[in-house]
Amino acid sequence: MANEHIVKSFDEELEALERMVTQMGGMAEAQLSDCIIALSRRDSALSAVVVTGDAKVDEMNWAVDEAVVRVLALRQPMALDLRAVIGALRIAGDLERIGDYAANVAKRTMALSHLPIVSPVQSIPRMGKLVQHIVKEVLDAYTEKDAAKAERVWERDAEVDEIYTSLFRETLTYMMEDPRNITPCTHAMFMAKNIERIGDHATNIAETVFFIVNGTPLMKRRPKGDESAYSLGATAADYVVSVD
Amino acid sequence: MANEHIVKSFDEELEALERMVTQMGGMAEAQLSDCIIALSRRDSALSAVVVTGDAKVDEMNWAVDEAVVRVLALRQPMALDLRAVIGALRIAGDLERIGDYAANVAKRTMALSHLPIVSPVQSIPRMGKLVQHIVKEVLDAYTEKDAAKAERVWERDAEVDEIYTSLFRETLTYMMEDPRNITPCTHAMFMAKNIERIGDHATNIAETVFFIVNGTPLMKRRPKGDESAYSLGATAADYVVSVD
Numbered sequence: 301m302a303n304e305h306i307v308k309s310f311d312e313e314l315e316a317l318e319r320m321v322t323q324m325g326g327m328a329e330a331q332l333s334d335c336i337i338a339l340s341r342r343d344s345a346l347s348a349v350v351v352t353g354d355a356k357v358d359e360m361n362w363a364v365d366e367a368v369v370r371v372l373a374l375r376q377p378m379a380l381d382l383r384a385v386i387g388a389l390r391i392a393g394d395l396e397r398i399g400d401y402a403a404n405v406a407k408r409t410m411a412l413s414h415l416p417i418v419s420p421v422q423s424i425p426r427m428g429k430l431v432q433h434i435v436k437e438v439l440d441a442y443t444e445k446d447a448a449k450a451e452r453v454w455e456r457d458a459e460v461d462e463i464y465t466s467l468f469r470e471t472l473t474y475m476m477e478d479p480r481n482i483t484p485c486t487h488a489m490f491m492a493k494n495i496e497r498i499g500d501h502a503t504n505i506a507e508t509v510f511f512i513v514n515g516t517p518l519m520k521r522r523p524k525g526d527e528s529a530y531s532l533g534a535t536a537a538d539y540v541v542s543v544d
Numbered sequence: 545m546a547n548e549h550i551v552k553s554f555d556e557e558l559e560a561l562e563r564m565v566t567q568m569g570g571m572a573e574a575q576l577s578d579c580i581i582a583l584s585r586r587d588s589a590l591s592a593v594v595v596t597g598d599a600k601v602d603e604m605n606w607a608v609d610e611a612v613v614r615v616l617a618l619r620q621p622m623a624l625d626l627r628a629v630i631g632a633l634r635i636a637g638d639l640e641r642i643g644d645y646a647a648n649v650a651k652r653t654m655a656l657s658h659l660p661i662v663s664p665v666q667s668i669p670r671m672g673k674l675v676q677h678i679v680k681e682v683l684d685a686y687t688e689k690d691a692a693k694a695e696r697v698w699e700r701d702a703e704v705d706e707i708y709t710s711l712f713r714e715t716l717t718y719m720m721e722d723p724r725n726i727t728p729c730t731h732a733m734f735m736a737k738n739i740e741r742i743g744d745h746a747t748n749i750a751e752t753v754f755f756i757v758n759g760t761p762l763m764k765r766r767p768k769g770d771e772s773a774y775s776l777g778a779t780a781a782d783y784v785v786s787v788d
Contacts, residue, residue: 362761369630376620386613389630393637472730476723482716486733493734517606 310375314384317367318443321388321395324360325439328395331357331402332435332498336428339409339421339491350406357399364392380515387512391442394501394508398435401494401501408487418481420471420488427463427492431499434460438505450509453502454518460499467492554619558628561611562687565632565639568604569683572639575601575646576679576742580672583653583665583735594650601643608636624759631756635686638745638752642679645738645745652731662725664715664732671707671736675743678704682749694753697746698762704743711736 308316331350338346368389371377377385405428412421434456441449468489475485510518552560575594582590612633615621621629649672656665678700685693712733719729754762 369626372616372620372630373622373626376616378617382613382617386616386633389633390637393634472726475719475726475730479720479723482719482726486716486719489730489733490737 310371310377310381313371313375314377314381317364317371317385317388320360320364320367321391322439322443324357324364324392324395325435325442327353327357327360328398328402329432329435329439331399332428332432335402335405335409336425336432338406339428340425342409342413342417344410344413347406347409351403351410354399354403357396361392361396364388380512383512383515387508390508391505394504398498398501401498404494405491408491412484412487415484415487416480418474418484418488420467420474420485421491423467423470424488424491424495427460427467428495430463431460431495431502434499434502438502438509441509442505445509445513447510447513450506450513451518454506454510457499457503460496464492464496554615554621554625557615557619558621558625561608561615561629561632564604564608564611565635566683566687568601568608568636568639569679569686571597571601571604572642572646573676573679573683575643576672576676579646579649579653580669580676582650583672584669586653586657586661588654588657591650591653595647595654598643598647601640605636605640608632612636624756627756627759631752634752635749638748642742642745645742648738649735652735656728656731659728659731660724662718662728662732664711664718664729665735667711667714668732668735668739671704671711672739674707675704675739675746678743678746682746682753685753686749689753689757691754691757694750694757695762698750698754701743701747704740708736708740 331353334346334353335350337343338350368385371385375381434453437456438450438453440446441453471485471488471492474481507518510516575597578590578597579594581587582594612629615629619625678697682694682697684690685697715729715732715736718725751762754760
């Protein structure tokens with residue numbers, strides 16, 4: 301194995317690194333998909349699998365970090381190659397966070413199994429599916445080194461923010477209606493927030509893919525779907541708290 | 545300037561990079577401190593300064609990223625030097641997130657100015673001060689390349705998690721008491737969560753400092769102050785929703 305490693309070309313090493321990131325992407329996608337299925341079905345057993353599975357995503361992140369440091373030290377890549385290596389490091393970091401958020405959704409699904417069913421929780425899977433699609437698209441953009449696709453993904457973050465804002469309002473209304481809804485609704489709020497944050501990390505990945513391919517940063521200001529939140533009327537029930 | 549750059553030694557370039565990160569750390573610290581002062585005083589003007597100031601932290605992050613890529617390309621550092629360069633990249637990423645969370649706290653302070661005062665909001669600054677102290681300590685550990693100090697900071701994350709859990713319970717109780725408390729209390733929950741996340745990023749920085757100095761990762765499982773949350777009784781008011 302050690303010899304085999306030494307005779308590898310830089311291209312082979314870079315490909316191996318990218319395969320690790322792609323594999324890690326698949327793991328994060330599966331965690332996200334499972335946490336959403338578990339939430340829809342109130343499935344504590346599947347949630348527990350997601351919670352335990354997070355350690356594997358974390359280990360993969362360490363493995364990518366180590367591979368990056370090794371490639372940088374042994375190969376001293378330049379220009380595009382260097383961006384690909386640094387990009388792998390960044391994307392792995394975002395995937396690790398996506399795994400954390402999926403695990404947190406799974407933990408909350410487990411906590412919800414003791415609590416009454418509230419409608420806002422049932423609205424989350426739709427948002428989850430959109431974010432799942434965005435994560436899939438951005439990982440495809442990474443594999444295909446497709447900057448245009450990355451840019452399209454990047455623009456979709458505003459959609460996620462809009463759904464998040466509307467889900468947040470709905471949840472708030474349920475909380476006001478009956479104090480018994482407050483605990484499950486608080487879980488719903490944080491689940492929605494976790495999924496919105498997964499969308500943000502997909503956006504980060506889109507920026508990194510764009511940077512790898514073009515060597516320049518994507519526009520620095522993100523499109524924000526929820527900026528309007530600040531200008532809304534401030535009645536107790538309507539005042540949007542989904543500030544981000 | 546261009547010539548001056550070319551004749552710089554690697555040590556000088558690395559020092560310049562570390563100074564950038566330290567300066568960025570100072571910026572993130574100031575943002576955190578200001579958002580907590582603004583929260584204590586219900587000061588929307590100061591909050592607005594924090595919200596606007598976040599762009600400067602973001603720009604500094606791009607500047608660090610660019611400097612890292614340049615140093616890697618021109619200097620091909622090895623071993624300790626390579627870890628210092630990669631570490632600078634990671635720490636800048638964490639500081640950027642700390643800036644984001646501080647800005648989010650500031651936005652929520654502005655939203656709270658239209659809402660009734662609730663006691664949980666007034667409990668947040670204490671948690672904020674603890675996290676501020678932790679951020680300061682970890683930045684000192686970075687400047688002094690002190691792995692032992694970094695490890696001590698890393699262990700303090702459990703304290704933050706404990707305060708967060710207790711603040712969360714308190715907030716939940718207020719929400720149940722009176723529906724008019726729900727909106728301001730929701731802000732309080734997310735503010736507390738933001739500050740808890742700042743603590744997590746300080747913990748990440750501690751891990752990076754340890755890695756820079758020793759070349760090995762700090763233990764991979766973090767001490768968690770809130771694991772007990774899952775084993776608590778599930779009465780509506782007591783069920784802890786601060787799952788993380």
